[in-house]
């Protein structure tokens with residue numbers, strides 16, 4: 006007899022998916038990149054794409070976590086449209102990535118920390134449900150937002166400290 010699968014609340018699975026995106030953000034950090042991670046999940050709950058920020062590694066201004074994950078998901082499914090899919094990202098997507106989510110026709114975005122400087126979902130722009138765009142997607146913001154934001158803050162604090170140490174005359 007098939008084991009009955011216990012239905013999880015969507016919030017519970019959002020938290021679990023975010024754990025995977027956070028893992029990828031940590032991988033970015035180890036690679037010396039700004040710690041942002043993202044995954045693409047199919048309507049059936051299968052992870053189709055994983056990405057982390059790798060703009061320096063790839064010498065590519067478009068290599069944000071979300072773009073990397075979308076590319077993998079599209080390649081894996083053989084379809085540039087990812088209808089019904091959910092994207093989970095540790096940081097609020099920028100204008101480029103939010104635009105890519107519209108292009109990919111994703112159904113839903115889950116993200117962790119707001120990006121007050123470049124966020125294109127609600128902080129700077131509102132591209133998830135823009136009345137002039139031909140596609141909109143649902144948004145759940147602030148999922149494990151504290152953890153996602155803390156990772157970024159620690160990264161930038163360390164980077165500032167390193168820069169200050171480099172400028173110090175005492176070596």
Ligand SMILES: [Zn+2]
Nearest residue numbers: 069098099102
């Ligand atoms: Zn982006």
